[in-house]
Amino acid sequence: MDATPGNENGRLKDLTDSPTDDSAVGQLYLAASVFNHSPQGIMITDAEHRIRKVNPAFTQITGWTEGEVAGRRDSMLSAGRDERGLRDEMQRALDTGDLWVGEMWSRRRDGEVFPENRTVVAVRDDNGALLHYLCMFSDISAEKFAAERIHRLAHYDAITDLPNRVLLQDRLLHAINRAARAQTRLALLFLDLDGFKLINDTYGHAAGDEVLRLVGDRLSSRLRKADVVARIGGDEFAVVLSDITNDSDVQVACDQLLKLVTEPYDIDQQNYHVTTSIGVAMYPEDGTDVQELLKNADAAMYQAKANGKNRYAFYEPEMNRRAEERLLMVSQLRMALARDEFELCYQPQYDLASGELVSVEALIRWENALGEAIKPAQFIPIAEDSGLIVQIGAWALNRACLQARHWQEQGLRFGRLAVNMSGRQFQDGRLHETVMRALANSGLAGEHLELEITENWVMEGPYRAEAQMQMLHEAGISLAIDDFGVANSSMAYLKRFPVQKLKIDRSFIRDIPADADDVAIVSAIVAMGHSLGMRVVAEGVETTAQSDFLRSIGCDEAQGYLFGRPVKSDELNVLLLYNTGAPED
Ligand code: C2E
Ligand code: MG
Ligand code: MG
Numbered sequence: 001m002d003a004t005p006g007n008e009n010g011r012l013k014d015l016t017d018s019p020t021d022d023s024a025v026g027q028l029y030l031a032a033s034v035f036n037h038s039p040q041g042i043m044i045t046d047a048e049h050r051i052r053k054v055n056p057a058f059t060q061i062t063g064w065t066e067g068e069v070a071g072r073r074d075s076m077l078s079a080g081r082d083e084r085g086l087r088d089e090m091q092r093a094l095d096t097g098d099l100w101v102g103e104m105w106s107r108r109r110d111g112e113v114f115p116e117n118r119t120v121v122a123v124r125d126d127n128g129a130l131l132h133y134l135c136m137f138s139d140i141s142a143e144k145f146a147a148e149r150i151h152r153l154a155h156y157d158a159i160t161d162l163p164n165r166v167l168l169q170d171r172l173l174h175a176i177n178r179a180a181r182a183q184t185r186l187a188l189l190f191l192d193l194d195g196f197k198l199i200n201d202t203y204g205h206a207a208g209d210e211v212l213r214l215v216g217d218r219l220s221s222r223l224r225k226a227d228v229v230a231r232i233g234g235d236e237f238a239v240v241l242s243d244i245t246n247d248s249d250v251q252v253a254c255d256q257l258l259k260l261v262t263e264p265y266d267i268d269q270q271n272y273h274v275t276t277s278i279g280v281a282m283y284p285e286d287g288t289d290v291q292e293l294l295k296n297a298d299a300a301m302y303q304a305k306a307n308g309k310n311r312y313a314f315y316e317p318e319m320n321r322r323a324e325e326r327l328l329m330v331s332q333l334r335m336a337l338a339r340d341e342f343e344l345c346y347q348p349q350y351d352l353a354s355g356e357l358v359s360v361e362a363l364i365r366w367e368n369a370l371g372e373a374i375k376p377a378q379f380i381p382i383a384e385d386s387g388l389i390v391q392i393g394a395w396a397l398n399r400a401c402l403q404a405r406h407w408q409e410q411g412l413r414f415g416r417l418a419v420n421m422s423g424r425q426f427q428d429g430r431l432h433e434t435v436m437r438a439l440a441n442s443g444l445a446g447e448h449l450e451l452e453i454t455e456n457w458v459m460e461g462p463y464r465a466e467a468q469m470q471m472l473h474e475a476g477i478s479l480a481i482d483d484f485g486v487a488n489s490s491m492a493y494l495k496r497f498p499v500q501k502l503k504i505d506r507s508f509i510r511d512i513p514a515d516a517d518d519v520a521i522v523s524a525i526v527a528m529g530h531s532l533g534m535r536v537v538a539e540g541v542e543t544t545a546q547s548d549f550l551r552s553i554g555c556d557e558a559q560g561y562l563f564g565r566p567v568k569s570d571e572l573n574v575l576l577l578y579n580t581g582a583p584e585d
Contacts (some may be wrong), residue, residue, distance in 0.1 A: 034449070036546060041116075047130040049074045054571050061116075061139045063109030068332065074135070079105035079113040094122045094133065114141045128292045157231040159209050160216030168230035170236050171231040172290050175228065175240050179283055182243075189239040191219075191257070191298035195307040196235035199272055201427060208298070210267045211274060218260045222253070237276075238297070244282070247314070254278050254312040262310065275310035286315045299323040306381075322584040329379060329459055332368055337391055339532070341365050344399050345566035348575060349418070349537060349559040352551045357579040359450060361418040364567045380422070389422045394434050395479045396420070401442035401449065408444070412576035418450040418480065423457025434470045439475075446476030452503065454482045466496060473498035482538070485525055502529040506540030509560075513549040523553050542545045 023462050035042055041058035045051050051069045057521060059065050061076060078087065091101040099121045107113050118137040124130055155167040163171060172188065173295045179186045193215065200208035212235065219229045219237060228240040243254055256278060265272040271314055279301025287293040300315040301518075302323060307313060315529065342364055347357045383389040397419050404417040425431045440447060451472065469479055480501035485508050504525050512518050522538070529536040538550050541560030564575065 004226065029102050038136075040138050042134045043074065045074050045133045045135065047132065049133065052132070055564070061108070061114075061137070062106070063178075065212075068109075074133075077106045090120060094120060094283060098124070100121045102181065104136070104530075114139055115144045116140060126342045135451075159212050160231045160236075162216050162220070163230040165226065166170075168228065168232055168240075169286075169290050169294075171228045171230070172240055173227075175242050176288070176293075178285055179242065184242070185244040185285075186283045186299045187241040187244050188281045188283070188293045189241065189250075189254065189257070189312075190301040191239065191261075191276045192239040192301050193235035193237075193261070194275045194277055194305070196274050197427065203270075203272070207267055207270075208271065211265050211272055214259060214265050214267075214581075215274070215276075217262075219257060220319065222256055222260060244414065247282075249314075250280055250282070250314075254280065254520070258310060260308060262374035273381055276302035277309050279315065281315045285538065289331055293559065296320065299381040302326075315562070326382055326385075329382045330388065332380060333383055333386070334364060334366065335391070335557070337388070337395065339369075341368065342392065342395060342399075344396060344403065344569070346403075346572045347559060347566040348564045348579075349557050350563050352555055352558050354549065357415065357575065358557060359416040359418050360414045360572065361452070361566075362396060362398050363420070365441045369573075382420050384424050387424065389419075392426045393420075393422055393425045394438070397434065397438045398441060401438045402443045404448060405442040405444045406569075407573075407576060408448075410573070412573065413579055414576055415447075416448055416450045416478065417444075418452050420482065423453060426453065426457070429468075432468055435472060435477065436475065447478075450478045450480055450501070452480045452482040455484050455486060455505075469497050469499070485521060485537075499534060501535045501537055503539050504536045504555075506560075509538050509540050509546055509550075512546055519549070522550070522555070526555050528554050534562045 002211050026044040038055060038057055041061045042055040043051060043058055044053040051072055051074055054064070054066050054171065064077075073089070074147060078084075086102070090100045090102065090104075098121060098342050101118070103115060103117055105113050106116050116137040117140050117585075118135060120136075122130060123132040123134055124556045155164060155170075156162065157164045175186050178184075196208065196211065199211055212231070212240050215237065216229065216231060218227060223239070225231060226242040228238075230238045239253075239257070241250060244250060244388060257278065260276065261276040266275070279297045279299065281287055281293045281297035281300060283293060288297045296315040296319070299319040299322070300313045303316075303319050304311050304313040313319075343366070344362045346360045346362055348357045349361060350356065351358045353361075364376055364380075366376075366379060368374055380389065383392050400417055400419045404414065407414055422430065425434070435449070435451070436443075439449065473479065478500045479498060480503055481499055482503050483505040484502045485505045504524065508518050508522050508525075510518075512522055535556040537557040537559060538546070538555050539559055541547050541558040541562050544563060546560075547558055547562060
């Protein structure tokens with residue numbers, strides 16, 4: 001054979017200066033060079049596992065020099081742990097064959113344990129007698145660490161350090177399998193915090209994250225070893241309770257969790273409050289696989305929210321049907337916006353003393369693609385829940401302002417135009433901008449606009465709402481609290497808001513003057529409203545007995561079927577014409 005091209009052009013010159021030819025010496029030289037420069041640790045032992053020779057990489061990885069280990073058994077490097085079984089297995093492989101490859105744990109000179117990737121070759125003479133073991137290994141702790149980190153990132157939530165949704169599903173599957181074998185039951189609890197978004201929006205994400213962390217701690221503190229807590233979304237947690245014997249065990253656990261979450265959160269000398277709504281699905285009654293249990297616990301959670309939050313609900317098959325309807329409704333609402341299926345009706349409000357029409361409330365109407373009229377009570381909560389209310393509310397506001405301006409252009413007097421606002425629109429943070437745009441767009445002046453916000457929203461989001469209410473107030477817009485009386489507002493709160501009107505909820509008006517309790521409540525609300533300098537309006541007035549009574553206690557205004565139902569704008573024109581008498585100057 002010709003000389004290699006490398007030799008010819010001299011690229012291997014430095015090597016060819018050394019004895020790298022095929023002579024025995026050359027081979028030895030090459031072997032020594034590999035031995036000394038290998039990044040892998042190499043250790044050669046005799047047939048009894050006594051160390052004969054190690055290379056520099058061995059010293060670098062383990063910390064032991066050749067002088068320190070020569071003559072000692074290679075088991076000195078063993079990490080102890082549960083490596084004995086593995087070493088036995090390795091030995092068996094080498095007794096019967098020539099090679100063993102695998103991962104094991106070893107110990108460095110400083111005592112640190114590390115994972116290594118090891119190849120061991122049994123070197124035999126021509127007769128098959130064992131001469132040496134040649135062991136080559138590399139330290140794989142960096143890879144292991146990276147793999148563990150990736151595993152952790154993929155399976156644990158960074159904020160709370162709890163299992164995430166992926167790991168929950170895995171743990172739930174195990175729990176289901178265990179329960180199936182042992183013929184026991186388990187409960188999946190789906191928790192969604194109430195009022196968490198407000199903390200995030202108002203105090204920032206750092207406070208929000210801290211609350212989540214503390215909630216996670218509290219949930220974990222309550223649980224037994226076999227139970228699982230996971231954070232599975234923004235403000236959603238899940239708990240798996242194993243070995244349930246009866247429903248009351250779950251009820252007790254839910255009550256405890258509700259209480260734990262409700263305790264105030266003390267962060268940087270500031271107290272935060274959240275509650276949680278819990279949905280419960282039981283294995284095997286409510287589902288026998290992971291997805292079904294998750295879905296049903298979610299539906300039950302939704303029901304707990306709808307029932308008033310800070311409570312739990314057990315899954316019932318009925319809930320799924322409702323959950324599906326809700327989903328369908330959300331997509332229909334989205335289409336309704338695109339197809340302009342909404343309309344506004346208008347209902348007058350009268351001054352009880354003078355009988356004058358003083359304002360008009362815009363009420364949304366929706367006829368879906370099938371021509372069915374859907375009541376606001378049915379779709380507004382779903383629009384709020386899905387966030388669509390922000391767009392729907394903006395649409396209603398724009399339309400109402402244009403209509404009001406139109407009436408003005410016709411010389412019709414309507415006093416103020418009242419538009420219902422959802423608290424979600426306040427939370428959205430752009431309400432002021434939306435209102436200003438609607439006014440500018442229509443040319444309506446701020447003093448002709450009134451915004452109604454329901455009492456429970458005001459109570460839920462007092463901080464955020466306060467600043468925005470102030471800005472709206474400064475633009476001449478008046479504010480009314482709708483459905484007043486149902487949410488137990490505190491007077492202290494109410495005084496903080498620039499509110500000019502209280503609208504007493506219809507439920508208190510219905511049975512007056514016969515019902516003594518309602519008479520007392522309505523009278524108290526009127527007196528309280530007046531003491532705060534507000535006008536008080538009664539909603540849902542249907543009879544003259546009601547209106548007479550309201551007038552007698554000094555209630556300022558009334559709205560209801562007795563005076564006029566909500567009607568389309570052109571029908572209201574007639575009323576306004578009558579109201580207007582002489583054209584407005
Ligand atoms: P609300 O703002 O308290 O409106 C008064 C509701 O009582 C209206 O129901 C009205 O039709 C009804 N009503 C008025 N007078 C009487 C009466 O004498 N007897 C009885 N039984 N009912 C009377 P509607 O139009 O079904 O609206 C229900 C709720 O939906 C409203 O309550 C309001 O909270 C919400 N809503 C309506 N339009 C909008 C809107 O554009 N945006 C938002 N966010 N909510 C709206
Ligand atoms: Mg209203
Ligand atoms: Mg109302």
